[in-house]
Amino acid sequence: MISLNRSSFLSNSGVNGSGINAQRQTRRPLAYVRIVASRSNQDQKGRATSERSSGVLVESTLKEMKDHTPSTPVGVDPDCAVGGGVKDVYGEDRATEDQLVTPWTVSVASGYSLLRDPHHNKGLAFSEKERDAHYLRGLLPPTVVSHDLQVKKMMHNIRQYQVPLQKYMAMMDLQEMNERLFYKLLMENVEELLPVVYTPTVGEACQKYGSIFRRPQGLFISLKEKGRILEVLKNWPERNIQVIVVTDGERILGLGDLGCQGMGIPVGKLSLYTALGGVRPSACLPVTIDVGTNNEKLLNDEFYIGLRQRRATGQEYAELLHEFMTAVKQNYGEKVLIQFEDFANHNAFDLLEKYGTTHLVFNDDIQGTASVVLAGLVAAQKLVGGTLADHRFLFLGAGEAGTGIAELIALEMSKQTGVPLEETRKNIWLVDSKGLIVSSRKESLQHFKKPWAHEHEPVKELVDAIKSIKPTVLIGTSGVGKTFTKEVVETVAALNKKPIILALSNPTSQSECTAEEAYTWSQGRAIFASGSPFAPVEYGGKVYVPGQANNAYIFPGLGLGLIMSGAIRVHDDMLLAASEALAAQVTQEIYDKGLIFPPFANIRKISAHIAANVAAKAYELGLATRLPQPDDLVKYAESCMYSPAYRHYR
Numbered sequence: 001m002i003s004l005n006r007s008s009f010l011s012n013s014g015v016n017g018s019g020i021n022a023q024r025q026t027r028r029p030l031a032y033v034r035i036v037a038s039r040s041n042q043d044q045k046g047r048a049t050s051e052r053s054s055g056v057l058v059e060s061t062l063k064e065m066k067d068h069t070p071s072t073p074v075g076v077d078p079d080c081a082v083g084g085g086v087k088d089v090y091g092e093d094r095a096t097e098d099q100l101v102t103p104w105t106v107s108v109a110s111g112y113s114l115l116r117d118p119h120h121n122k123g124l125a126f127s128e129k130e131r132d133a134h135y136l137r138g139l140l141p142p143t144v145v146s147h148d149l150q151v152k153k154m155m156h157n158i159r160q161y162q163v164p165l166q167k168y169m170a171m172m173d174l175q176e177m178n179e180r181l182f183y184k185l186l187m188e189n190v191e192e193l194l195p196v197v198y199t200p201t202v203g204e205a206c207q208k209y210g211s212i213f214r215r216p217q218g219l220f221i222s223l224k225e226k227g228r229i230l231e232v233l234k235n236w237p238e239r240n241i242q243v244i245v246v247t248d249g250e251r252i253l254g255l256g257d258l259g260c261q262g263m264g265i266p267v268g269k270l271s272l273y274t275a276l277g278g279v280r281p282s283a284c285l286p287v288t289i290d291v292g293t294n295n296e297k298l299l300n301d302e303f304y305i306g307l308r309q310r311r312a313t314g315q316e317y318a319e320l321l322h323e324f325m326t327a328v329k330q331n332y333g334e335k336v337l338i339q340f341e342d343f344a345n346h347n348a349f350d351l352l353e354k355y356g357t358t359h360l361v362f363n364d365d366i367q368g369t370a371s372v373v374l375a376g377l378v379a380a381q382k383l384v385g386g387t388l389a390d391h392r393f394l395f396l397g398a399g400e401a402g403t404g405i406a407e408l409i410a411l412e413m414s415k416q417t418g419v420p421l422e423e424t425r426k427n428i429w430l431v432d433s434k435g436l437i438v439s440s441r442k443e444s445l446q447h448f449k450k451p452w453a454h455e456h457e458p459v460k461e462l463v464d465a466i467k468s469i470k471p472t473v474l475i476g477t478s479g480v481g482k483t484f485t486k487e488v489v490e491t492v493a494a495l496n497k498k499p500i501i502l503a504l505s506n507p508t509s510q511s512e513c514t515a516e517e518a519y520t521w522s523q524g525r526a527i528f529a530s531g532s533p534f535a536p537v538e539y540g541g542k543v544y545v546p547g548q549a550n551n552a553y554i555f556p557g558l559g560l561g562l563i564m565s566g567a568i569r570v571h572d573d574m575l576l577a578a579s580e581a582l583a584a585q586v587t588q589e590i591y592d593k594g595l596i597f598p599p600f601a602n603i604r605k606i607s608a609h610i611a612a613n614v615a616a617k618a619y620e621l622g623l624a625t626r627l628p629q630p631d632d633l634v635k636y637a638e639s640c641m642y643s644p645a646y647r648h649y650r
């Protein structure tokens, strides 16, 4: 193994190479040279090879590598929480000096390779000067176009596709071809493209991930890698990771066990971390843990990309997860944020409890969804009058989302009123597949359902539970579509002037009811929001715009707030702080439209406010390590955000 670290490059500066490679090199301005976070291996001929993040294989002799000495000083980013690393000659963040441990190598991206490097490619937007300086002459047609025109053209192209999955694939191709164009497109067309890169289309993409799979976009850690996870993490080309979204694919949206094909979810969530929350793409790491799948269809699918075995459970599962969690902390330190995503109930609660005290973790389905729904409910009080404590809540679905939301509502009510948590919980009722959760069922209930087992006679059907509990708010977190039937909606609508109905299961096919059903069956009285987007509905000559109560409002800003404050733990009060910040973004103009969530078009501003509130809470709780605390946290959050604007290359 060649041990050639950054300082050895610098100490060798000025050494001229010889031979073809060296001649090629001397022709090229040294400013092309950049330090890339790639590991090198030495083959039998003593050459170092490294696979760059762009997937371009760089081969260099030791001598040649010495010649790739950066001519420009490698500067350190100003004290910005989200940056904070060494910049390469493109002005982009790279690993910090102490992370540049051997065996890191140097590689060159210019000419043909530059066009195939998604992090630096600008396509037709390379200027005349850049085309000269970077050996691009002839590799591109003569036209030079602006970033804006590229966005316009891509949107035009994407709109030509009728099938959502084709749009998804076009977006993934773009992400792999030109990252900054991908993010500019997504950020400037967020309402149109969110349903493409995220729910509902990402659900279909996961179902078909094996057949549409082209290039890996994250790390696959399977049982085969047991005992070697730290090594696997080091294969990832980026070193300065700040957020990991990890799934084991067992409960992908409301679609069930999709095994290794769940990878679409971490990839999609992390692209929102960047587009919606401004965390730079190179700091994001999607991970799928593959312990097998119990999905027979996938096990028999010749295109399935995961381990062809039934799921490992018990100790084998726990050991793999523990090795992963330990390796992450060892490799990236204790301030890397780990977001658990789409784990099945039986693991999700346990993992959160187990690692919540040792790692910076949160579960998006339990806590992120809860935070967004609480914000919507707080905002809804402006439309219905009163406070949270005036309500009775009934959930269909008592899993991660259901019990997570229920607990955060109870916590907020307790904080607002001073009434103990055990008491505020009594306003909240849950129905699972066996009926209303009541005290006589307590013995047989899973632990996360037990706090909701109140005194009541057993009730089997949802509609009977509604008649008995008389909820003012009905929330669907069942993962089962079409469960808010006409009778269900009519029953809750008969009890309330303005029933709050939230159909949160994803994707659209699993939504408890559609927006049209909610408005029609409630004669236009429902305050409705869903997890996946629905188009506006016309009813009785009026247009109703449904809200989207999706955790995408929260996790990008929450993550940014945690990163920028250097938080070391996630605390429930931070989720409340995030929720409060989101609710505060609902303006009178939005209320006047009958909405309880702000438009996604404003999400960057919303995320900055969420991040600021979360960071403020982290400082207040003594959980922030980035000191001193910035004076204006909103401004600071904005200043930390990634911009997809092209860099000018020297």
Ligand SMILES: O=C([O-])CC(=O)C(=O)O
Binding pocket: 199, 252, 253, 254, 342, 364, 365, 505, 506, 531, 550, 551
């Ligand atoms: O991914 C989404 O749209 C929301 C979510 O976390 C889920 O449904 O599991």
Ligand SMILES: [Mg+2]
Binding pocket: 253, 341, 342, 364, 365
């Ligand atoms: Mg999820």
